Amino acid sequence: MKIGIIGAGRIGKVHAESVTRFVKGATVEAIADPFMNAETEKWAKELGIANVYKDYKKILDDPEIKAVLICSSTDTHSPISLEAIKAGKHIFCEKPIDHDVDKIKQVIKALEGTSLKYQVGFNRRFDHNFRAAKAAVASGRIGELNTLSVTSRDPGAPPVSYIKVSGGIFLDMTIHDFDMVRYVSGDEVEEVYASGAVLVDPEIGKAGDIDTAVITLKLHSGAIAVINNCRRASYGYDQRLEAFGSLGQVEVHNDTDSTAVLSNADGVIAEKPKYFFLERYMAAYTAEIESFVSAVEKDTEVEVGVTDGLQPVLIGLAAALSVKENRPVKVSEIASKYGL
Amino acid sequence: MKIGIIGAGRIGKVHAESVTRFVKGATVEAIADPFMNAETEKWAKELGIANVYKDYKKILDDPEIKAVLICSSTDTHSPISLEAIKAGKHIFCEKPIDHDVDKIKQVIKALEGTSLKYQVGFNRRFDHNFRAAKAAVASGRIGELNTLSVTSRDPGAPPVSYIKVSGGIFLDMTIHDFDMVRYVSGDEVEEVYASGAVLVDPEIGKAGDIDTAVITLKLHSGAIAVINNCRRASYGYDQRLEAFGSLGQVEVHNDTDSTAVLSNADGVIAEKPKYFFLERYMAAYTAEIESFVSAVEKDTEVEVGVTDGLQPVLIGLAAALSVKENRPVKVSEIASKYGL
Amino acid sequence: MKIGIIGAGRIGKVHAESVTRFVKGATVEAIADPFMNAETEKWAKELGIANVYKDYKKILDDPEIKAVLICSSTDTHSPISLEAIKAGKHIFCEKPIDHDVDKIKQVIKALEGTSLKYQVGFNRRFDHNFRAAKAAVASGRIGELNTLSVTSRDPGAPPVSYIKVSGGIFLDMTIHDFDMVRYVSGDEVEEVYASGAVLVDPEIGKAGDIDTAVITLKLHSGAIAVINNCRRASYGYDQRLEAFGSLGQVEVHNDTDSTAVLSNADGVIAEKPKYFFLERYMAAYTAEIESFVSAVEKDTEVEVGVTDGLQPVLIGLAAALSVKENRPVKVSEIASKYGL
């Protein structure tokens, strides 16, 4: 199965390398990026990618290419998705599909009646730790879920220039955690109350965003989820989760580079968590593409579908409104604005 | 220094034994309980307590007794406090002082102009783990606090008959966690949003209470605290805390009976947390009385004063109102109802 | 039951305080020490000890005193034991009974035909962690034991003046570990190979001792035990054990003052082990006396008998000979020298 990659930035390159090395039965036939340069061309050649383009339309026009990975900037995700659907390509699209619910709706509509696969890049669902947590919950090992607590803190904030176009913390960062809540609970979020603060960098506040948040989510089952976010964790990327149920609790901790522990006069010192998402989730990036390729080849359901792409955006918009108006907001209130 | 204990229930006996064994310079001179029986008398004699009464007024009348520990039922805490103040006794009062803010105000008023010590029984402030967390935060080792997360889950729910007179989960159980937030942060709570559910036992719901809750608290500094509570944790008493700051994070875990870890074909199995509060906090019960005795003898500030007894009640009432009306509630809204 | 304590040094005081506070049905009636001074007398009075002597014979002469705790210097353990047996006292004797096997034999002989209890102070058998390890092994949870590994390292070496009269590392320090091997395995040591080095302090070498050792022990069952010792562990008192069997493994770790863990730019930092034996084993000192008092009162077997006092000395002598001659030494070789 030949794959085309649209976007040769950091995440496009990650996918190109993991497909080439690991994903059996798939090869990267082409990669396109409007800012394609000599260095990237060299990298692509060394990796054995046959075609390197500036214009992604050449990928869509190539009848040999069965599926595309959309790794371009967020604002182009939905328009390129529409074009790719028209071109009859299966699509793996990096998250989020769009910040604009109407544009996501257009993608959903365009997919109707086709047999195309559309997978959204919520890579954490393929992380060994979160998968183990999900398995413990889904198998009933903790009984009925009553509380779900997600800790998700970045080692450092992105530049304020990025913050300004990010869609805000809830659509940029927490969106992964909303997905985790849905994934691990196997349930839907009904109501959101978000408490936000600017405690890391006042410039983030000036840009109209927050950098620290605690978000409470009421789930359909009655269970309560809570997410704590921060744009800065001086000890590294903090990605943990605890699920509490009637029969027990399961928690997943951070990964480290090694299990070494040093004991000396200062204490008993273990390693910090892996630095950031590329270090923590590298294997998950491969696993999600393997899953996508398998779904295409075997014509099965993708593991993270277009609805899984829509819901966290609705939750994120509810969270943003909750902070703005300091009140709990039902997800249905947001959905109804968009006729959903 | 001679001490009288009012109330010979479970907690009164805990204090009697720990004063007798551990608290240097203090002896239990008398213990009173309206339900005093032969068994308790025998226990008191063996412990070397000189006087055993049904009527606590005999303790208040004894000029030899310098301080009293009020360990009677919650509804009697404030009236006995008032009598003890009138009798010129220093007071250690189990939490809460009262569920009724007006009655707490009476105690505060009665103390004005006296030099009497009044300590409230928030024993967790004297737990080795929470003290270590507090020290890490107070010393600046984690920098500026931005998020505080408290996990507080009981091994099992009390009888519904108790639930009915408990004042509700926030005044009965979470009150300790509100105190922990104030203690570890060194800050005051300004606003509360509480999300509650009945997921453990429908009888608790019929009694008008909830058994599972997530409470978000905005602190004066802008930091956000979150508490997760449940009346049932099948793996034992879950008492943990994480504080996140600009320079790092500190967390405290549960205590166990031993450090033994068994590895076999089923996994790597460590012990469950200590069963419940008597097991977990036994040393803290001694430490709080040592602190109280020291404050009386050296005429220094008590570590947990009457204001520390009032604030968690206000926060608890705000939390209860928040659940009832599903909105964030300012603590000042509650306070102003009581002219505070 | 009235107890007399012979020796008011550090360990004598530990026992006096724990009997007074914790051991139900037992009181310290008298304490004797040739170096008794005003300060110790004051301490004894405050603790409520009726009689304070310089001459321990007054304790032996007191018909009210049913049992004695021998906490004097090691060289006096066996002669005082003999006198106490003659006086008809039950005896709890600090370890070791003697460095000289012949003197231990005299004690054993003196006990014959009496109904006196004689317990040896191997306090670690009463430590919560080692007890949990023993229970896991004895219950069959790890199957058939094949390997037992003991880590036992002191925070710092004692003064060389002490080293000189200590009997050497094997009789002074490792003797506890030999006892742990016997206790946890429930088996006897047949052969010893010890490898020793002077790596902490050359003065210890000049005094004829070693400060670092690894000792391999063949047990009767065929299982192999190994002990690693050092007189200095800069991170605190390192007291751990791992037992491996056909069905699994059990390990016990060190205790700490709190469970607090600090994560910052330097790592994930937990607390060091508790500093030394008084911190680590305080509860065990109480538990061993409770056990002794119970054995006396109920006329049951003591948990650590005179044979348990003898065997580790034989093993220690075998270890010392092993280092001297750099060869494995059978415990029976040592025993036969003494007609055992």
Added chain:
Amino acid sequence: MKIGIIGAGRIGKVHAESVTRFVKGATVEAIADPFMNAETEKWAKELGIANVYKDYKKILDDPEIKAVLICSSTDTHSPISLEAIKAGKHIFCEKPIDHDVDKIKQVIKALEGTSLKYQVGFNRRFDHNFRAAKAAVASGRIGELNTLSVTSRDPGAPPVSYIKVSGGIFLDMTIHDFDMVRYVSGDEVEEVYASGAVLVDPEIGKAGDIDTAVITLKLHSGAIAVINNCRRASYGYDQRLEAFGSLGQVEVHNDTDSTAVLSNADGVIAEKPKYFFLERYMAAYTAEIESFVSAVEKDTEVEVGVTDGLQPVLIGLAAALSVKENRPVKVSEIASKYGL
């Protein structure tokens, strides 16, 4: 750089896949195996290996191939090494070079005067955990090493048919641990005392081998190392190490598939160690070949040279003699038998 792989068994395939996927600047040009079959040919083609042979001499004859990986059966390691040296190939040879010291000497001699690289497959030196331990020791973070303890236990014993040709536990299994002792300590072993037992399977004993061992090693510096081995650990592959020094201790633990921990009424249950060497050391297999390729290309010293291949065999022979004669054996005693 073109590589030929001699031997297409399990480990040959592991190297073929990791070179193809990960090792930049290297490709597998050919693979040879006397038992080459259709299935393996198919696998090789899919991996993009140009040539598949039964006869490894075709690899040695190919002037395009610069280096060979010898992954054939142990008895062929040294003869093929000699041929490959004659053919001017750089060599990566799986451990051990040979069980026969004379044959290793022949390889060493054949290498003299050539500029060929010869690396031995002690893959654990490239494991993230052991590398972290080595770094802690080498950097002085634990001060002067005094004790080194290696735990190395397999999940299950190989078939007795394998045991019979394995060279015995010390040359087959412990050889890796002897290498770890040399690697982490940066020191040489001078004397060995090994205690062995048959506790896993009597058939292993009948085959003339042992299945459980504790080996004490005296190092040149005076430090003492100890290894504990067993052919069966029902909880998985147990690969740990502790190094103790004057300033502290470093330990490395097992890897697990995830960090998930389940707390329920049975305890607090973490995952077992990764199952066996392929699971635990997969990344190390890649890293060792990357290191080898780099040494060839940059003409630098290999990280595990032919002496590193010889020394553990001498130590293993000393250990075997030690068990046989139940006495400590100097490595020099073995070496001198072979004129070393």
